[in-house]
Structures are given as structure tokens and as C-alpha cells.
Amino acid sequence: xxxxxxxxETYAALSAxxxxxxxxxLGIVIGISSVIAMISIGQGAQNSIQQSIQSIGSxxxxxQPGAQRGPGFQVSSGxxxxxxLTQADADAIAQSVPGVAAVAPEVDGRYQVNARGTNTNxxxxxxxxxxxxxxxxxxxxxxxxxxxxxxxxxxxxxxxxTTRDDLFGAGADPIGQTIRINNIDFTVIGVTxxxxxxxxxxxxxxxxxxxxxxxxxxxxxxxxxxxxxQAQDTSVMTAxxxxxxxxxxxxxxxxxxTLADFSIMNQSDIVATASNVTGTLTIxxxxxxxxxxxxxxxxxxxMMLTTVTERTREIGLRKAVxxxxxxxxxxxxxxxxxxxxTGGALGIALGWSISFLIQYFGVLQTQxxxxxxxxxxxxxxxIGIVFGYYPARRAAGLNPIExxxxx
Amino acid sequence: xxxxxxxxxxxxxxxTMAFRALKGVSFTIQDGEFVAIxxxxxxxxxxxxxxxxxxxxxxxxxxLLDGKDVSTLSDDELADIRKNKIGFVFQSFNLLPRTTxxxxxxxxxIYDDQIPAEERERRAxxxxxxxxxxxxxxxxxxxxxxxxxxxxxxxxxxxVNDPSLILADEPTGNLDTKTGEIVLGTxxxxxxxxxRTIVLITHERDVAEYAQRIIYIRDGLVLEDSKNHxxxxxxx
Numbered sequence: 001x002x003x004x005x006x007x008x009e010t011y012a013a014l015s016a017x018x019x020x021x022x023x024x025x026l027g028i029v030i031g032i033s034s035v036i037a038m039i040s041i042g043q044g045a046q047n048s049i050q051q052s053i054q055s056i057g058s059x060x061x062x063x064q065p066g067a068q069r070g071p072g073f074q075v076s077s078g079x080x081x082x083x084x085l086t087q088a089d090a091d092a093i094a095q096s097v098p099g100v101a102a103v104a105p106e107v108d109g110r111y112q113v114n115a116r117g118t119n120t121n122x123x124x125x126x127x128x129x130x131x132x133x134x135x136x137x138x139x140x141x142x143x144x145x146x147x148x149x150x151x152x153x154x155x156x157x158x159x160x161x162t163t164r165d166d167l168f169g170a171g172a173d174p175i176g177q178t179i180r181i182n183n184i185d186f187t188v189i190g191v192t193x194x195x196x197x198x199x200x201x202x203x204x205x206x207x208x209x210x211x212x213x214x215x216x217x218x219x220x221x222x223x224x225x226x227x228x229x230q231a232q233d234t235s236v237m238t239a240x241x242x243x244x245x246x247x248x249x250x251x252x253x254x255x256x257x258t259l260a261d262f263s264i265m266n267q268s269d270i271v272a273t274a275s276n277v278t279g280t281l282t283i284x285x286x287x288x289x290x291x292x293x294x295x296x297x298x299x300x301x302x303m304m305l306t307t308v309t310e311r312t313r314e315i316g317l318r319k320a321v322x323x324x325x326x327x328x329x330x331x332x333x334x335x336x337x338x339x340x341x342t343g344g345a346l347g348i349a350l351g352w353s354i355s356f357l358i359q360y361f362g363v364l365q366t367q368x369x370x371x372x373x374x375x376x377x378x379x380x381x382x383i384g385i386v387f388g389y390y391p392a393r394r395a396a397g398l399n400p401i402e403x404x405x406x407x
Numbered sequence: 408x409x410x411x412x413x414x415x416x417x418x419x420x421x422x423t424m425a426f427r428a429l430k431g432v433s434f435t436i437q438d439g440e441f442v443a444i445x446x447x448x449x450x451x452x453x454x455x456x457x458x459x460x461x462x463x464x465x466x467x468x469x470x471l472l473d474g475k476d477v478s479t480l481s482d483d484e485l486a487d488i489r490k491n492k493i494g495f496v497f498q499s500f501n502l503l504p505r506t507t508x509x510x511x512x513x514x515x516x517i518y519d520d521q522i523p524a525e526e527r528e529r530r531a532x533x534x535x536x537x538x539x540x541x542x543x544x545x546x547x548x549x550x551x552x553x554x555x556x557x558x559x560x561x562x563x564x565x566x567v568n569d570p571s572l573i574l575a576d577e578p579t580g581n582l583d584t585k586t587g588e589i590v591l592g593t594x595x596x597x598x599x600x601x602x603r604t605i606v607l608i609t610h611e612r613d614v615a616e617y618a619q620r621i622i623y624i625r626d627g628l629v630l631e632d633s634k635n636h637x638x639x640x641x642x643x
Contacts, residue, residue: 316501317503322486322487322519325483
């Protein structure tokens with residue numbers, strides 16, 4: 001039997017009962033397409049999270065106050081609540097740690113903000129002029145906070161684009177307008193470029209004011225909530241992190257590093273943690289889709305078994321005219337593989353369309369990867385062979401005399 | 408040439424029960440003969456047909472087909488014998504459903520790698536012509552034909568591999584008398600004009616009388632083997 005004959009026979013057999021073939025194939029189509037779509041969603045989520053982590057700056061080390069501890073006993077009142085970081089700490093890091101490119105201290109809080117009858121509750125961050133370089137913030141219109149603003153305790157504000165939209169309407173020019181933060185008037189001097197990123201902690205929904213102003217008028221103290229440090233390059237990150245830890249422990253006179261009143265996070269740690277989470281998510285989604293693929297495979301086996309019973313006489317005839325056990329075996333295996341292969345191809349197309357639609361409607365930037373397609377193809381062919389093997393063997397093993405007599 | 412020497416077939420049912428379907432059957436059939444094997448149901452004629460058709464092997468005795476001993480072959484070797492030397496015509500036709508006449512006739516040839524596609528089609532058309540089916544039906548699907556036409560397609564399929572022996576198992580059993588006569592006439596014509604060796608298995612004397620020779624079987628033994636002096640002919 002030539003390959004062409006085989007394909008023709010297979011096609012004829014499968015097209016003989018189109019509805020059943022179609023429904024059986026649907027199982028595989030759904031299985032494969034969900035594997036493709038789910039993996040693309042998982043990878044999309046991973047990429048989007050990594051991108052938003054990258055967008056907060058590059059080679060970034062974040063120092064935040066640790067949990068507040070009393071002398072002699074340890075009562076933790078939550079990370080970041082301690083008042084342990086000061087401007088002096090930030091200056092010391094900038095001066096004495098080698099490999100540091102820039103240091104940006106900040107203090108943040110959420111306040112009610114209003115302007116001309118509109119109002120919003122947003123994050124207000126006191127920053128210094130280093131902030132844009134360290135945290136990748138770009139100015140769209142106007143200016144960012146300058147050193148003069150800082151020393152002069154100016155009541156000026158730079159708005160994130162989302163905040164600008166909330167307060168003044170989309171696309172309006174707010175420069176020179178006045179906003180009230182916590183009942184104190186500030187003049188708007190600039191708007192930052194949109195960074196994208198959604199959800200809580202959006203980097204577009206913020207107001208930047210001079211650090212000193214924030215400490216004096218809003219926080220009412222001299223402490224910092226975060227010190228962002230930018231290392232010169234990735235290779236020195238670990239060393240810089242080490243030295244900052246040593247320096248701060250020394251400055252805060254703490255001997256035992258486990259009792260440190262601050263915590264240091266490295267950007268790559270954050271990326272790694274997030275990747276871990278999204279990786280697990282991808283596996284979970286893939287596993288659920290994989291189960292539907294197995295169910296689809298069982299559907300194929302079911303159909304093939306029915307087919308073998310239904311076509312017993314045909315098998316008998318084929319054997320009577322000279323088909324060998326191997327010929328029958330190959331033919332039925334081919335049918336199963338053809339089913340899963342076609343189903344797999346359709347599934348890949350469908351899965352691709354689903355992930356395209358998800359992207360098109362802006363839910364998530366999905367990514368269909370070549371390995372996931374190859375995997376899906378391989379898996380669908382394997383399912384055809386695994387679930388087609390038993391029915392094919394049953395067909396091949398039929399006794400021609402009994403098969404011809406079968407009613 | 409078919410040489411059946413003292414062929415026995417015993418079916419083992421369980422460990423103690425044994426059923427002897429054939430108890431030592433002997434006869435020879437020369438090339439170009441048209442023989443009917445006749446017998447009531449349970450006589451062993453179906454078992455004999457299976458052995459003649461290389462679908463089964465005897466438990467005793469020898470079966471020589473064209474000088475080759477078929478009684479000791481493996482399943483795959485039997486399949487080769489069926490492919491090259493035997494053509495079957497069944498009572499229930501056994502055409503592939505929803506398949507064209509031409510493809511049905513070509514079916515035995517796809518298991519032979521040696522024959523190119525054009526040759527297959529040429530041969531299939533030749534045997535359809537020999538079986539007496541109009542060319543207008545070649546592209547029809549098998550389920551669009553009448554009973555007589557279906558059986559002629561089946562006969563064409565039995566001819567297509569140019570077999571040494573055509574085995575027809577109750578070929579008229581599912582046909583009305585008139586169509587049956589036409590089909591039997593086709594066998595006679597194939598025998599006379601094309602020199603085909605035909606073995607017809609039947610339980611009806613009327614049908615058997617179309618053959619030149621009748622072998623009468625009963626209870627697994629040959630009861631009578633004689634020339635048919637009053638051979639019937641079809642008016643087709």
C-alpha cells in the first residue's frame with residue numbers, strides 16, 4: 001500500500017461520517033487551542049509583569065524601612081512603618097558606596113487632591129531631582145522638580161498623566177493651574193509621560209512634589225519611605241546591595257543583621273519572584289488545558305472503537321482481498337493520527353486567534369511561542385498514536401471469516 | 408489447478424468437545440472448470456469454501472493451489488495467496504459504502520505495491536467490462552446501484568487481480584430469481600469467454616445446475632461428484 005493510497009483511504013473513511021468526525025475532532029481542537037491560548041496568556045502575563053518591573057527603573061535597589069521594633073521585645077508593626085531612614089542615610093550611600101550611579105530618596109503618602117471642583121485620592125510622592133533618572137520617569141510637558149524647588153520648599157507639583165486626566169480632563173494643559181493637596185495649594189509645573197501599566201500602584205496615577213515640601217507640610221517629619229539606588233550596571237548590583245547593608249547597619253548601630261530596621265530589595269529579586277508566580281500560573285493554565293486534551297484523546301479512542309465495530313465487515317473484506325494485519329493496523333492508526341493532526345492544526349489556528357483577540361481587545365499582551373505550537377503538534381500526533389493504537393490493533397487482529405460473517 | 412487431498416477440519420470447542428466439520432474431503436478442479444459445491448446448511452461447505460479461499464487452513468490433509476501447499480502457511484502468507492490467486496464474491500456483496508464503483512473494484516489492487524495507478528484503473532475498467540456493467544455507472548457510488556449491479560461490481564472486484572480461482576459464496580442469495588439468473592449468466596460467460604476457473608458454493612440445486620460439475624457435500628464428506636449433464640443457461 002503506497003502512502004498516497006493510505007491517505008486516500010483515510011480521507012474516504014473520515015469523510016464517510018462527517019458529523020461524527022467533526023465532533024470527535026472538536027475535542028482535540030478545544031484541547032489544543034486551549035493549551036496554545038493558555039500558554040500564550042501565561043507568557044503574556046509574565047512579559048507584562050516583567051515589563052512593568054523594568055519600567056520602574058534599571059539596575060534598581062530599593063531600601064525601605066523595616067518593621068518597627070521596641071528595645072528588649074520585638075513587636076512588628078509591619079514593613080515600612082518604621083521611621084529609620086533619613087536624608088543623611090541617602091547622602092551617605094551616595095558618597096561612600098562605590099558603584100552607585102544615583103540615589104533618589106522619597107517619601108510617599110495618599111492624600112485627597114482637588115482642583116476646580118474635581119477631586120481624586122492619589123499617591124503623592126516627595127522626590128528630589130534625581131528621581132527621573134533613577135526611576136525612568138520622563139517629562140511630557142513643563143518641567144520636573146529642580147534643586148531650587150527642593151531648597152526653597154516650593155509648593156509645586158508634577159502630575160502623572162492619569163492624575164492629570166482625573167483632575168483636569170483628558171489632554172488638558174494643567175501647567176500653571178493650582179491643585180490642593182491636603183488643603184495646601186500647589187502649582188502644577190509639569191506632566192510626566194505615560195508609562196502604561198495598570199492596576200494598583202499605577203505609575204501614571206501619581207503626583208510628584210519636592211521631597212522637602214512633602215516632609216514639612218504633608219508628612220510632618222524628616223523620615224524617608226524609600227531610598228531608590230541605581231547601580232552603575234547589573235554586575236555590581238550584588239556588591240552595591242551588600243555595601244549598602246553594611247553601611248546602614250553601621251550607621252544605625254545594629255550589630256545583628258537579622259534585627260535590621262530596613263529592608264533591601266533588588267530589582268532582579270522582584271523579577272525573579274514575579275516570574276516564579278507567573279510561571280506557576282502558566283503551568284496551572286497549561287495543566288487545565290492539558291486535561292481537556294486528554295479528554296479529547298479519549299473521545300478519539302471511543303470513536304475509533306465504534307468505527308472498528310461498525311466496519312467489521314469492511315475489515316473482513318479487506319483481509320479477504322489480501323490486506324495483511326499490518327495494512328489494517330496502519331490504516332486505522334492513520335485515521336486516528338489524521339483526526340488528531342487535523343484537529344491539532346485547527347486547534348493551533350483557533351488558539352492563535354483567541355490569543356490574538358485577547359491582545360486586540362487590550363486585555364493582555366499575549367505571546368504565542370513556537371515551542372508551544374510544536375508541543376501542541378507533537379502532543380496531538382502522540383495522542384492519535386496512543387489512543388488510536390488499541391482500536392487499530394483490535395481491527396488488525398480480527399479473524400477475516402468472523403469479520404465477514406459479522407452482522 | 409486445485410488439488411484437495413483428504414482435507415479435514417476440526418473445530419475445538421473447549422477442551423473436550425470437538426466438532427469435525429470436514430472429515431476427509433478429496434477432489435481436484437482443473438483450470439477453466441465451473442464447479443458448484445452444493446450441500447445443505449451444516450454440511451461443511453462454508454468451511455470448505457474458507458479453506459479453498461485461503462481464509463483458513465485445514466487441520467488435516469493437504470490443499471494444493473497451483474502446485475503450492477496452502478495448508479501450512481502463516482496468516483501473512485495466506486493474505487498473499489488471497490491477494491494474488493483468489494477472487495471472492497459474497498452473498499452480501501460487501502462493497503465499501505459511499506465509495507465509487509471504480510474505487511471499489513480497485514480495492515484489492517491497493518494492497519499490491521507493484522501496480523501503478525493508471526494500470527489499476529485500466530484493469531478495473533477491464534474487469535467491470537467483463538462483468539457486464541455499463542460504463543455509465545463507473546463513477547456512481549455503491550449505494551446508488553441496484554442489487555444486480557452491485558453483485559456485478561463485486562464480480563468485477565473478484566476479477567481485478569487476475570485470480571487463478573473465483574470463489575462465489577451464495578452469490579444469488581440476496582437477489583431475486585431474475586437478477587440471480589443474470590448474475591449466474593455472468594459467471595457462465597466469464598467461464599466460457601475468459602476461461603475463468605469458478606467455484607460456486609450454494610445450497611440450491613437450481614443455482615448449482617448452472618455449473619458444469621456439481622460436488623455434493625453432506626456431513627463433512629463428498630457424497631457425489633459428477634458432471635452436470637443438464638447445465639442450465641441464462642438468457643442474458
